[in-house]
Amino acid sequence: MDKSAAIVTESLVKDFKGFRAVDNVDLTVRRGTIHALIGPNGARKTTCFNLITKFLQPTSGRIYLNGEDITRLAPASVARLGLVRSFQISATFPHLTLLENVRIALQRQLGTSFHFWRSETSLDALNARAIEILHDVGLGGSENLVAAELPYGRKRVLEIATTLALEPEVMLLDEPMAGMGREDIGRISQLIRKAAKSRTVLMVEHNLSVVADLSDTITVLARGRVIAEGPYAAVSQNPQVIEAYMGTTDTESGAALRGAHG
Amino acid sequence: MRLKALALAAAAAALTATPALAQYTDGGIKIGVMNDQSGLYADLSGQGSVWAARRAIADYCKTTKCHDKIEVVFADHQNKPDVGSTTVRQWFDVDNVDVVVDVPTSSVALAVHNIVREKNKVMLNSGAASSDLTGKACSPNTVHWTYDTWALANGTGNAIVKTGGDTWFFLTADYAFGHALERDTAAVVEKSGGKVVGKVRHPFPGQDFSSFLLQAQQSKAKIIGLANAGGDTTNSIKQAAEFGIVQGGQKLAGLLVFITDVHALSLQTAQGLILTEAWYWDQTDANRAFSADFEKANKGNKPTMVQAGVYSAVYHYLKAVHELKADGDGAAVVAKMKSMPTEDALFGKGQIRADGRKIHDMYLFEVKAPKESKGAWDYYKLRATIPAAEAFRPMDQGDCPLVKK
Amino acid sequence: MFELIGVPPQALFGQLLLGLINGAFYALLSLGLAVIFGMLNVINFAHGAQYMMGAFGAWMMLTYLGIPYWGALLLVPIVIGALGILLERLFLARLYHLDHLYGLLLTFGLALIFEGLFRRQYGSSGLPYTNPIPGGTNLGFMFLPWYRGWVIIVSIVVCLATWFMIEKTKLGSYLRAATENPTLVRAFGINVPRMMTLTYGFGVGLAALAGVLAAPIYSVNPIMGSNLIIVVFAVVVIGGMGSIMGSILTGFGLGIIEGLTKVFYPEASNTVIFVIMAIVLMIRPAGLFGTPR
């Protein structure tokens, strides 16, 4: 096993009621890189995500984070080790303000999260840091808005801000660009690039031009198996990959693949 | 010196004068009927008891000039002690109720009983079974009118053994009330020369009794004593009929069965059941006349012994209050009630003992077979009369602190 | 003759058989709950009240219309089931877009209304209902009333037929698919709301059928359902909510276990189901036949 890797999975398998969703996936995400996980619809990319972050328990196989075996840990414990994920649909706390959203992430460090007798004003000490983070991602000045009132693209930004507040070593982004307009895509790409400077990023993404643009390494999944891995240029030439994409009705991805290629 | 004598005389005059003036609290007599208006005991007490209380007032005021403001209020205690105690506190503290009547369900009766004593009011209990009300928990403010567990156990246990039912198997509801009924009856059975061959304690409330009945059947006891109440009793009787227990030669003895239960079961199912009651509608002309009026006002039902007891108790209470011309001091009213012999159309002549127990005859009935019945509600045939002197627990055995040994 | 822990084997056979018969009621009722829960994701708190209405329905048909037991057995489930359909259309259907807990709260309210109305009208002492098949046969180890035998046959047939319909037929496969993914099934041109309505009606009909079956042997009174429903809830939790076979097997199984408890430790026979439930939940939080979620 590669000790220098941030995440390693060994023969990861997940069975659902007799059918194999994820089949012997070996994945190595090197530290400090942006690694993309792509594949046509039904490739079980999100399932892999859920397995790595322990939201699902693998049927067999091993998962390592910085060489440490995390196969048996609870999802919250994995997060505490610095492996933090986002979700396919935007995952904010809709009825909390932007400030409170970010503060939830910061709050854990205080160690007072079980203190039901302490006033919440004790959390005000975190406000400066939270506002700073919001500012960094371009949400400065709107910290008192309620998250539900933000437009969709901004919610994703808020979600990334919340994730960044934990200063995770490894970020797992599940389709950060899903449902984005062109303008938002640019902004979030920038944000990811900036965030990735000091950490490792593993992302699932359908938008192949974003993948091509951002990622160092790409792993292609189809039907729960790895069919190719390497830099974008190599992977996009791989006949198996092209067939996997073309063979599906997923014309959008197919077109995207061609488009990015050409 | 003269001054002091004068003052004494005045005080004495005031003391004797007080009862002479009519001293009705709040300018009248307010009777609170508290019972189950909606639950399991609604038919045997409920609105029927309210009707009986009103009827007692009407009947009493027909013959005697009575106070012109006598009011009846009622409440549903839902068989919950806390509901009963809240209501009764409010009755006394806010609504100026003078006397609480009926109160079936022993747990509620005991709760109300304590508050009545604390507030020095009166409780005339007809509906509750617990013999503790005139035993170790007895109070100078309570009269227990119609029946109690001891009387039922004694009537059913003793009389059945005497008529040949000398081996018993108990089907007991597994809670304090069931245990008490079983214990009292078993003692009577053994004292009269019978034998208890077995018992089974079923959970309360139960639904299916077939398993327990099968055990009773296998015990070969002549009598199966049902030490339970309400739905448990009707379910056990119904299922006993289904399993052919009575046809098989065994008899069921209900230790707490009311005529409304028999009605609910139908004669087909309940025939042969033996039970003890204090009053039955078809015994005398007065009873029948009362029942005919009752039936018209109460969905075609005949009165139970509990409702008849409410009538009788309220009647006697009014007598005592009018004699005293005061209703404020509950203990004094009850003392007066005890000092006067009781007499009314339904229960005839009787008396109230020092421990608060009203004494009268009790009756052992057997439920008729369908072909023996001559019409609606013709359910019982008399097997034995238990004379008043033997029907209730002797005063010296009750551990009532009011009784000097 | 040898005895098993103080109980002769014949007696034990008898008790096992009686347990199985009680289990028949549990199975029928929990089956109805499971069907409704599986499809609508609603815990039907009114199930006990609907069972009670089934028993009252049989009594009313006999008393007011002169329809005997056998007619009631067929008609009452249809009538009460139709009432269920009405309830679903009027009330439940408005709540599907909300948290499932609202369904539970609504049916709880409905249960209170039904129970209150029947108490108002018929009092609580209960009503007589004559056993349509009196008599029985001596099996050697016990006297088996014909009626109890009838109950167990009806229950097993109905349970198996329901299971077959849901697990093995095309209609059932639509039902199951609709639970998983209503949008997809709708895309196939199937009227999902109507399917949900009919499912609720069917589940309620099962409760009413159990009520008719119960009328000749249990006291017909307004609280007969609320006493039973909590036990049936426990059966459903043990079996695994929404699992059809789970609810049937657990229903019969717990009937037998309860029957045995009545012999060896009668005082605990009401509690035993809840004890089993606690143990099952600690080992398998999703119930014996449930899938974890």
Add this chain to the structure above:
Amino acid sequence: MKNYDMPIFAALIAILLVAPLAIYPVFLMKVLCFALFALAFNLLIGYVGLLSFGHAMFFGFAAYVSAYTVKAWGWPTEIGILAGTGVAAVLGLIAGLIAIRRQGIYFAMVTLALAQMVFFFCLQAKFTGGEDGIQAVPRRPVLGFIDITSDIHFYYLVLAIFAAGFLIIYRTIHSPFGQVLKAIRENEPRAISLGYHVDRYKLLAFVLSATLAGLAGATKAIVFQLASLTDVTWQMSGEVVLMTLVGGMGTVFGPIAGAAVIITMQNYLAGFGEWVLVIQGVIFVITVLLFRRGIVGEIAALATRLTRGRGEAGHIAGNPATTS
């Protein structure tokens, strides 16, 4: 957003201080005990989104413990109440460990079944007095000098207990812990992904809720000098759900309003017998169908609409169950 909770609370306490002049104090004590019970219940449904259908087990069992320790063992009133509260906390921990692993309807069913076990235990155990319950619990002076045999004195003590309970709950909601609870309610997977072991937070909330429900029950036992099976039945669990629902789930004052409405209704409808059940059922149905925000929730929504003059006001009441 400006928060008016504390001024409203102060006004409420001021009204309650003079209320006995006009209203029967025993009735008021009953309302306060149930209001505290509903507040405790609301901590769970309103702020964690967990519907417990078995909260009577904490309320009723604590009542038994405080009644028994005070009556049979002669413990001082305040220690008896604390003992009841403490036992409820332990019971809450046990029940919580079993139930907390499930969500939604499953959680409701599991708590219901657990409460039923407690019911059967209370029915059979010797110390509870079975059907009769524990009666005539003495009202001994509190702390040795506050005479509580007079209803009016006791009323002020109960008011103090109620106020303390309210403030504990209020502080819990507005604490670092409360922030995490809100986050869990709003988006549980996200809270997990931020490293929160949500089950532990839910468990603590469950134990707190059970403890305060126990405090309400233990106090009620002394007020009515009675602990009985009624308090541990599943119908009691249903009643507290009704109170909270009617008042407004997830609102600060809703449970108090709901308890007041329901208790008053039961009081005045007592003479109507079986109609009480029907009316309660109708209230349940109407509230679920039409006024899911409850009394306080609807008022808050109305106020928001008036001040803002636009927008969907449903979020203000913070009713978690409206989002499925």
